[in-house]
Amino acid sequence: MSKHVFFVTCPKGVEYLLADELESFGLAQVRNAPAGVWVEGELEAGYRACLWSRLANRVILHIAEVDARSADELYEGVVALDWQSHIPVNGSFRVTFLGQNEEIRNTQFGAQKVKDGIVDSIRGAGLPRPSVAPKDPDVTISARLNRGRLSVGLDLSGHSLHMRGYRTEQGLAPLKENLAAALLLRAGWPEIADAGGDFVDPMCGSGTLVIEAALMALDIAPGRKTERFGFEKWPGHQPELWLALRQEVERRAHEGKNKRIPAFAGFDQDARVIDTARNNLRRAGLDNIVSVDPRPVSAFERQPDWADKGLVLTNPPYGERLSERKELAALYQTLGETVLRELPGWRLAVFTGAPEFGKSIGLRSFKQYKLFNGKLPAQLLLFDVQPENARTPRDPAAPGQVMPRIANPERADMLRNRLKKNLKTIGQWARKQNISCYRLYDADMPEYALAIDLYDGNVHVQEYLAPKSIDEKAARERLAEALAVIPEVLDVDPENLVCKQRQRQTGTKQYEKQAATGEYFNVQEHGCTLKVNLKDYLDTGLFLDHRPVRHWIQQHARGKRFLNLFCYTGAATVHAAVGGASRSLSLDMSKTYVSWAQDNLALNGVDLRKHVVEQADCLSWLADRKTSNQTFDLIFMDPPTFSNSARMAGVLDIQRDHGTMVRQCMERLSSDGLLIFSNNFRKFKLDEDLEAEFEVKEVTASTLDKDFQRNQKIHRCWHIQHKLTD
Incomplete structure (x- = not known):
């Protein structure tokens, strides 16, 4: 039998799953495309995809590709094709058209030019003019325009394959059937069912997920109840081959119901939508296999006959209105508490357009998949329901919390485009320099007053305090947009993004903890290993702007005695030691940062007897005549702007006090030494x-x-040295 090329369409984000499914039908992948897959194989495999694909929208038999830079070129390409092989004599057809270019800007115009080409081609062959039928045609011709080329094909499916025939009425926000199937596959339902697991949807709505789960587990073809496909009046149709495939469908459905049938249960607090689900089940032929009942999540209870393992898959409300979103955290928390109490050992899968509420579930997610519900970005969150995976639920709608949410798509696109541009320029530069921690964005646009820093795949966002002239609600709205855009553009898990509001810090406030996670990790900088913490303190433990200063110190420290005043976490000292400094002394008033600096030195194998870190008030140390006899060849001093800490003898004002501090440093600097201030x-x-x-x-x-x-x-930075004397 001859090979054919097919283009099979699907929901965005499902392409890789679809490619695997089509391979199981005997179709070899040619290439992926946005919302579709190009494959090749025999006609039987194309028929099989129409009957059995749980993921496809349409199966299009490729006829030809023609040049279509202009309307005339498109027409000439179409009219030259052999249409009598695809449209029955005295038959009817319609054209679906997608795409545009500079000359063909309207899909209706494009479709009309294709129709004209088909009709003129058939009439030119001396055959009767075919009729154009917008509804119920004998065949549907698919035309897709892309970059001056028109791909023409025959739509074998005839209608979108997501419509299985069981759903004629719907709940408020139904999932399409093929997206529901994709969620089941991503959640591992076939493997769970094969291992003896059961299925539950505690917020089932009109029942799409539980019906698709049952069809999948019972080996019932999703196209089984479809009355007519788009190829049945096509001149190239092979009825005997098609009949054999239809008989196989019935045989497998019979065998599927004779093996172990999992328990399938759906619940919803809305009794009216449960009535809809029951009607859908009856049309799907599953009313004796799947049970659905009106019951809120809070009243959910495990049934005695359920297995010890299974899948809970649900699509909770997203909360389109702000008032609804305020109630979501409690709903998601109840869901998490309920499955942990009733179904330990099961898997929980939550498909949501508000993934930030995943934190309210109170379980640690082990996998997240990015998908779309229509045009709405969404995520499938997977959880193993085990006590050791429990965590404290968090309410992203609580006061002080900012929920990622795009209120103004055009404004958010501006930030999205700027971040993409910066990734190409700054990101490319950083990769070439082997720099993994860098600033990607620094209030580039006045609408988004943020600093965005990357730390080895983690993102640290600092919101600059908005001026009083900016409405607080507007500032929070923009921050919410940024928090939605940043993970998407940088392709990072929102869990790996930390956001802080930057305010002026004085005295001991700069040392106060913001959190107590204890989540440290190591990063690399010019051959040095440094410990950072993005969550617990105002700063991260590494001032990224001083990277060149530290590198310079590393390159010029060999054999020198190094002094680091206001040393913070000792990063500059690490660079000096790695660069070959003979000894060093690092001072800071904070016990926390002294310990951190010692850890940084130890991470790099530095001898702490030669490279000493001490807790000290640098102002008092500099003023102490007893320390003035210590001499250094290289001194780094980077003081805070202002400090009135209770641990200090006085108050530090950098503008007022720097002259005295510089002179005191110079007293400790060797004759040919250097102070970096x-x-x-x-x-x-x-x-x-x-x-x-x-x-x-x-x-x-x-x-x-x-x-x-x-x-x-x-x-600002200066090099200060003693003047040469004659």
Whole structure:
């Protein structure tokens, strides 16, 4: 038998599942396309796809591809094809048309040109003119225009295959049947059913998920009840082959009901929608196999005859209105508590357009799939229902919490496009430099006043405090949009995104914990290993803007004695030690950061006897004459702008005090040594007298990598040395 090429369409995000399914029918994959798969195989396999595909929308038999840069070129290409092989004599047809270009901007116009070409081709062969029938034609011709080429095919399905025939009435927001099947496959239902598991949907609506689960487990073809397919009046149709396939369908359905039948149960709090589900079950021939009952999630109970394992798959409400969304957290939490109590050992799968409420379920998800419900982005979240996977439920709608949500799609597209652009420029630069932690976005657009930093696949978002002129509600709306867009563009799990509001921190506030997760991980920078924590503190443990300064220190530290004042987590000291510094002293007032700095040094195999970290008030240490006899060849001082910590002897004001602090550092600097002095006070002015006393050179421009060149005031930096004496 001859091979044919087919284009099989499906919901967006289901392409890979569809390719696997088509392979099982004997169709070899040619290539994937958006919302479809190109395959080749015998006509029997195409028929089988029409009957058995649980995922496809349409099965299109490819006829030809013609040039179609203009309307005339399209017409000439179509009229040259052998249409009498595809449209019956005295038969009827219709054309579906997708796509456009500069000349063919309207699908109706494109469809008309294809119709004209078909009619003129058949009449030119001396045959009767076929009729055009918008409804119930003998055959449907599919025309798809893309980049100046028109793909023409015969729609073997005749109608969208997601319509199985059992659903004539619906609930409020029904899932399409083929999307429901995709969710079942992603959730592992065939394997669970084969292993003796049962199926439950506690929010079943009109019953689509539980019906599709039963059809799948009982080996009932989704096209079994379809009265007519699009190829049955096609001149190339093979009736005997088709009859054999229809007989196989009936045989397998009979055998499926004779093997073990899992328990199938659906529940919903709305009794009216349960009536709809019962009607759908009756039309599907499953009313004696699937049970559905009106019952809210809170009243859900395990039935005595259910297996010890199974699948709970459900599609809860998304909460389109704000008032509804405020109630979602409680619903999702109840769902999680109920399955953990009633069905331990089962798998829970939740398909939702509001995936942030997955945190309210109170279980740790082990897998997330990105899909679409129509045009709405959604996720399938998978959970193993085990006590050890329990976690504290979180309400994303609680006061102070910002829910990812796009209120203004056009504005969100602006941010989406900017992030994609930055990924191409800054991201490409970072990869070439082997830099895995960098700033991707820094308030590039006034609408989104954020800093977005990447840390080895994790995202740290800092929201700059909006000025008083900006309405607080508007600022939260924009932040919600950003939190929806960022994971999508960066292709990261929202669980790996941390968002903080950036405010001026003074005194001990800069050391106060924001959280207590204890979630540290290691990152690499110029051959150094550094420990970071994105959640627990205002900052992460690594000032990304000082990356070039640290690298410079590493390159110039060999054999030198290094002093790091206000050392924070000691990253600069790590670079100095890795660069070959003979010894170092690092000082910070925070016990937390002193311990962190010691951990960073230990991670890099540094001898802590030679590289000492001490808890100390740097102002007092600098003012202490007892320490003035310690000499260093390289000093790094990056003080806070202001500090009035109770642990300090006085108050630090960098503008007022820097002159004294620099001079005290210079007393400890060897004659040919170097002080690197930096701070991030935007209005800072260097004491002019320092330039008279020492060799002072501002090096700020050379300490800003590509990811910080938009924000040239992120810090300022000077190299200060003793003046040479004659």
